[in-house]
Amino acid sequence: RIMRPDDANIAGNVHGGTILKMIEEAGAIISTRHCNSQAGEPCVAALARVERTDFLSPMCIGEVANVSAEITYTSRHSVEVQVNVMSENILTGAKKLTNKATLWYVPLSLKNVNKVLEVPPIQYARKEQEDEGKKRYEEQKLDRLETKQRNGDVMLPVINPEPHTVGYSQSSLIHLVGPSDCTLLGFVHGGVTMKLMDEVAGIVAARHCKTNIVTASVDAINFHEKIKKGCVITVSGRMTFTSNKSMEIEVFVDADPFVDEPRERYRAVSAFFTYVSLSKEGKPLPVPQLLTETEDEKRRFEEGKGRYLQTKAKRQAQMQQAAQQ
Amino acid sequence: RIMRPDDANIAGNVHGGTILKMIEEAGAIISTRHCNSQAGEPCVAALARVERTDFLSPMCIGEVANVSAEITYTSRHSVEVQVNVMSENILTGAKKLTNKATLWYVPLSLKNVNKVLEVPPIQYARKEQEDEGKKRYEEQKLDRLETKQRNGDVMLPVINPEPHTVGYSQSSLIHLVGPSDCTLLGFVHGGVTMKLMDEVAGIVAARHCKTNIVTASVDAINFHEKIKKGCVITVSGRMTFTSNKSMEIEVFVDADPFVDEPRERYRAVSAFFTYVSLSKEGKPLPVPQLLTETEDEKRRFEEGKGRYLQTKAKRQAQMQQAAQQ
Amino acid sequence: RIMRPDDANIAGNVHGGTILKMIEEAGAIISTRHCNSQAGEPCVAALARVERTDFLSPMCIGEVANVSAEITYTSRHSVEVQVNVMSENILTGAKKLTNKATLWYVPLSLKNVNKVLEVPPIQYARKEQEDEGKKRYEEQKLDRLETKQRNGDVMLPVINPEPHTVGYSQSSLIHLVGPSDCTLLGFVHGGVTMKLMDEVAGIVAARHCKTNIVTASVDAINFHEKIKKGCVITVSGRMTFTSNKSMEIEVFVDADPFVDEPRERYRAVSAFFTYVSLSKEGKPLPVPQLLTETEDEKRRFEEGKGRYLQTKAKRQAQMQQAAQQ
Numbered sequence: 001r002i003m004r005p006d007d008a009n010i011a012g013n014v015h016g017g018t019i020l021k022m023i024e025e026a027g028a029i030i031s032t033r034h035c036n037s038q039a040g041e042p043c044v045a046a047l048a049r050v051e052r053t054d055f056l057s058p059m060c061i062g063e064v065a066n067v068s069a070e071i072t073y074t075s076r077h078s079v080e081v082q083v084n085v086m087s088e089n090i091l092t093g094a095k096k097l098t099n100k101a102t103l104w105y106v107p108l109s110l111k112n113v114n115k116v117l118e119v120p121p122i123q124y125a126r127k128e129q130e131d132e133g134k135k136r137y138e139e140q141k142l143d144r145l146e147t148k149q150r151n152g153d154v155m156l157p158v159i160n161p162e163p164h165t166v167g168y169s170q171s172s173l174i175h176l177v178g179p180s181d182c183t184l185l186g187f188v189h190g191g192v193t194m195k196l197m198d199e200v201a202g203i204v205a206a207r208h209c210k211t212n213i214v215t216a217s218v219d220a221i222n223f224h225e226k227i228k229k230g231c232v233i234t235v236s237g238r239m240t241f242t243s244n245k246s247m248e249i250e251v252f253v254d255a256d257p258f259v260d261e262p263r264e265r266y267r268a269v270s271a272f273f274t275y276v277s278l279s280k281e282g283k284p285l286p287v288p289q290l291l292t293e294t295e296d297e298k299r300r301f302e303e304g305k306g307r308y309l310q311t312k313a314k315r316q317a318q319m320q321q322a323a324q325q
Numbered sequence: 326r327i328m329r330p331d332d333a334n335i336a337g338n339v340h341g342g343t344i345l346k347m348i349e350e351a352g353a354i355i356s357t358r359h360c361n362s363q364a365g366e367p368c369v370a371a372l373a374r375v376e377r378t379d380f381l382s383p384m385c386i387g388e389v390a391n392v393s394a395e396i397t398y399t400s401r402h403s404v405e406v407q408v409n410v411m412s413e414n415i416l417t418g419a420k421k422l423t424n425k426a427t428l429w430y431v432p433l434s435l436k437n438v439n440k441v442l443e444v445p446p447i448q449y450a451r452k453e454q455e456d457e458g459k460k461r462y463e464e465q466k467l468d469r470l471e472t473k474q475r476n477g478d479v480m481l482p483v484i485n486p487e488p489h490t491v492g493y494s495q496s497s498l499i500h501l502v503g504p505s506d507c508t509l510l511g512f513v514h515g516g517v518t519m520k521l522m523d524e525v526a527g528i529v530a531a532r533h534c535k536t537n538i539v540t541a542s543v544d545a546i547n548f549h550e551k552i553k554k555g556c557v558i559t560v561s562g563r564m565t566f567t568s569n570k571s572m573e574i575e576v577f578v579d580a581d582p583f584v585d586e587p588r589e590r591y592r593a594v595s596a597f598f599t600y601v602s603l604s605k606e607g608k609p610l611p612v613p614q615l616l617t618e619t620e621d622e623k624r625r626f627e628e629g630k631g632r633y634l635q636t637k638a639k640r641q642a643q644m645q646q647a648a649q650q
Numbered sequence: 651r652i653m654r655p656d657d658a659n660i661a662g663n664v665h666g667g668t669i670l671k672m673i674e675e676a677g678a679i680i681s682t683r684h685c686n687s688q689a690g691e692p693c694v695a696a697l698a699r700v701e702r703t704d705f706l707s708p709m710c711i712g713e714v715a716n717v718s719a720e721i722t723y724t725s726r727h728s729v730e731v732q733v734n735v736m737s738e739n740i741l742t743g744a745k746k747l748t749n750k751a752t753l754w755y756v757p758l759s760l761k762n763v764n765k766v767l768e769v770p771p772i773q774y775a776r777k778e779q780e781d782e783g784k785k786r787y788e789e790q791k792l793d794r795l796e797t798k799q800r801n802g803d804v805m806l807p808v809i810n811p812e813p814h815t816v817g818y819s820q821s822s823l824i825h826l827v828g829p830s831d832c833t834l835l836g837f838v839h840g841g842v843t844m845k846l847m848d849e850v851a852g853i854v855a856a857r858h859c860k861t862n863i864v865t866a867s868v869d870a871i872n873f874h875e876k877i878k879k880g881c882v883i884t885v886s887g888r889m890t891f892t893s894n895k896s897m898e899i900e901v902f903v904d905a906d907p908f909v910d911e912p913r914e915r916y917r918a919v920s921a922f923f924t925y926v927s928l929s930k931e932g933k934p935l936p937v938p939q940l941l942t943e944t945e946d947e948k949r950r951f952e953e954g955k956g957r958y959l960q961t962k963a964k965r966q967a968q969m970q971q972a973a974q975q
Contacts, residue, residue, distance in 0.1 A: 001326075001350060002350060002353070002354065004504070004505045005504040005505055005828070005829035005830070006504070006505045006828050006829060006830045009826075009880075010879060010880040025326060025327060028327070029327065029389050029415060032415045032416070033389075033413075033415040033418070036415060036416045036417065036418065037418065042416040042417075043416075044416075061509075062509045064354050064358075088358075090354060090357045090358040090361060091357070091361045091367040091368075091369075091435070092361065092367070093358070093361065093362065110416070156809060157807030157809070159806060159807070171824055172822075172824070173823045173824045173825070174821055174822070174823045174850075174853055175823070176659075176849065176852070176853060178655070178656050179329070179330040179331070179655040179656060180329045180330055180331045180655065180656045184386075184387045199826065200824070202826070203824055203826060203882050206882070207882075207906070230659075232853055232856070232857075256857075330654070330655040330656070331654045331655055331656045334652075334712075488743075498651055499676075499679060501675060501678070501679060503829070503830050504829040504830060505829070505830050524651065524652065527652075528652065528714055528740060531740040531741070532740050532743075535740065535741045535742065535743065536741070554834075555834045557679050557683075581683070
């Protein structure tokens with residue numbers, strides 16, 4: 001579809017959240033279609049996890065987003081979908097790869113939303129493809145357990161914070177879940193949640209550096225719990241780490257089923273977003289260093305540094321590999 | 326994309342206007358891409374005309390709309406695009422043809438919006454295809470001239486109208502044209518206009534018959550004049566004709582460039598929409614007869630009857646032809 | 651226009667904020683049109699104030715909102731507009747008055763947004779109409795000054811609040827101002843701001859009483875400062891007073907022009923919203939009493955009580971007057 005002014009920031013760059021939302025919609029369609037391809041209980045595929053994804057080149061207003069999706073692996077109860085987004089300038093015909101994402105879906109019965117159904121297996125062209133898929137499946141399963149443990153963390157408000165501290169840029173928004181946010185099962189689309197998360201993370205980043213910012217990457221996101229229509233969700237973001245030219249923001253999504261259910265507020269999703277700041281010519285700008293104050297902030301900064309160095313090392317290894325081939 | 330609650334009426338049927346908007350976006354993308362495929366002045370394809378289109382089967386919330394577009398003819402200054410819409414129930418896998426539409430686009434220069442550029446010719450598989458396209462091109466050109474003459478007509482408000490008269494169901498809405506309604510050139514997308522027209526026509530139809538209604542067909546729509554960002558548009562609809570089971574509604578779009586230009590309100594588009602009323606089981610219901618009062622209303626009723634009989638005769642001829650084959 | 655699922659809460663009642671937004675759009679169109687009706691500098695009418703307005707009857711999904719606007723007074727630099735909203739059930743034809751609002755607009759030059767232009771005077775049918783309008787004009791001018799003084803107040807976050815305290819239901823949202831939120835001048839439409847204010851106030855009310863709530867009335871709202879495209883706005887709400895069956899919520903709007911301007915965060919708007927809680931049958935429910943803790947909270951509760959009693963007395967006086975006629 002054509003990118004509109006509403007999809008972009010004032011510098012004309014399409015929000016990462018808009019792209020994540022399109023990716024997730026494509027993934028939900030293809031995996032729901034696949035899971036219903038054999039006779040049996042009708043079901044809706046619900047997003048369980050998005051693997052780490054990099055935004056390779058910015059998309060602009062007026063460009064057309066081409067989204068393609070393919071099922072690359074199926075386990076007994078989950079589907080792996082690979083989605084590619086190309087931006088196309090229809091005036092010049094130029095196309096660029098904007099984004100490559102891997103998503104995991106789980107089929108939930110239409111009759112009983114708490115029942116996970118079986119996934120019809122796909123055929124692989126080569127045996128290796130199945131083995132690699134299985135490896136990816138096991139890895140993500142492990143990673144899901146880890147983040148679950150981190151989830152007790154709560155963001156506390158700060159009064160009169162100094163510039164460039166964590167409290168200074170910390171932000172949160174609340175959103176009342178409406179019918180258009182939801183799937184047929186009455187639960188929020190993962191893509192809607194990711195769009196709100198990107199919105200908050202973008203505001204945290206802009207508050208910190210006060211310049212034009214764009215989403216550079218999103219770490220793996222695990223969807224621990226479903227969010228129902230009528231809930232109020234609180235999306236909160238705080239900066240955890242800055243390198244010379246990037247900012248890492250941790251985002252939490254908490255759901256408050258305050259109207260019809262006797263349930264406490266719960267953590268539904270959490271993730272790390274990385275932003276860079278761009279000059280008018282599209283060059284990365286230096287970013288003010290994050291000032292950490294408490295022990296927790298210092299610990300989170302070190303953990304963020306760890307993730308940053310790990311990603312950097314991985315990228316260098318890939319480049320070397322590519323150079324050698 | 327997946328149809329959401331906001332795309333549909335309270336009976337769950339997706340608004341004809343939403344479908345028209347998707348059709349037009351697909352047409353605009355493919356024709357803009359084609360017109361920029363050769364080196365030369367960059368341009369944006371603007372919608373000039375939509376041929377008469379029938380809504381063959383209703384689409385529902387939760388279904389996926391698959392839109393495909395193909396360029397079928399090019400004249401020197403215009404592009405004919407054929408767009409098909411399939412509705413797909415991703416749970417059952419059932420697909421149905423919802424809509425087949427033919428649209429005409431004209432390439433306008435990005436630098437000078439009043440300059441119409443030349444269209445790169447397409448290759449035809451067979452010579453007949455070109456001849457048939459040329460015939461369609463000539464026919465629509467003639468028809469455009471005719472509707473231009475009809476355009477002086479104005480809709481006056483009626484005080485305390487009786488049920489089932491023209492004045493009783495007559496409706497209008499105003500809309501302030503915002504940035505997301507517009508193309509790169511700053512003019513309203515044809516699809517946005519058609520969506521508003523369908524909204525008004527639907528209100529007229531529902532007011533007349535007080536039951537659930539759906540768009541059955543839209544007569545050829547000519548876009549006489551562009552509408553600029555910042556304009557207020559008034560979309561007015563009145564019933565012109567009823568058969569036993571259908572209602573014809575005439576819709577006008579007037580633009581008011583009241584802020585920055587020293588220009589009078591002008592008629593930008595006009596068209597006829599046909600609606601049917603459906604029972605809960607999806608069967609067509611009888612429609613109360615329209616009571617005509619003035620000479621003009623009686624004349625319009627007769628003209629509507631003419632269009633109705635002509636369409637009916639055409640459809641019967643097609644069915645006979647199909648039966649003979 | 652027809653009310654859609656996204657316009658309403660889960661009980662099917664249209665959000666007060668959606669109605670306020672429609673009212674403001676109608677007011678902005680009629681006053682911009684009027685202010686440009688004489689040759690001279692083109693301008694856009696900006697909302698300066700909305701008088702207190704009551705929501706007389708709820709509107710539901712599927713109903714049509716009929717909005718009509720009329721200019722009732724002009725001073726040298728401002729326009730008073732009266733807007734009525736009728737809800738129409740198009741299936742039964744039943745119409746009800748939903749809302750009556752009075753808005754004040756000021757014409758700002760398109761070329762220089764800080765220049766207030768002169769308003770072409772309107773003609774009054776009777777001299778009294780002008781005198782009454784002048785009286786209303788003087789009264790609102792006085793009231794504007796008063797609220798300006800109240801505006802230093804800041805909402806502080808509360809950690810681990812008890813149920814039914816002020817801190818427990820206190821809520822805030824942030825919103826990045828996009829192009830569709832803005833007028834031709836690049837400033838946020840008053841209606842967009844009011845819709846966000848109603849959203850926050852509704853969440854505060856629902857958090858307090860945990861039942862279905864609807865907007866009952868909105869006190870006069872003064873728009874002190876314009877908000878520019880690209881700003882982040884923080885909309886915060888806290889409960890100030892509860893009677894047996896109503897809740898008063900104070901809402902602040904602060905703008906953060908953090909991207910391109912060297913300006914501090916500033917208070918743009920503030921207002922009081924009153925909500926009631928409704929049972930499934932639409933009857934008002936009792937509301938838990940607000941627990942006040944600090945001196946400020948107690949003072950605000952007393953002030954809220956004053957406003958509540960004053961409104962009640964006024965309404966009784968009006969009813970007596972009506973009964974005597």
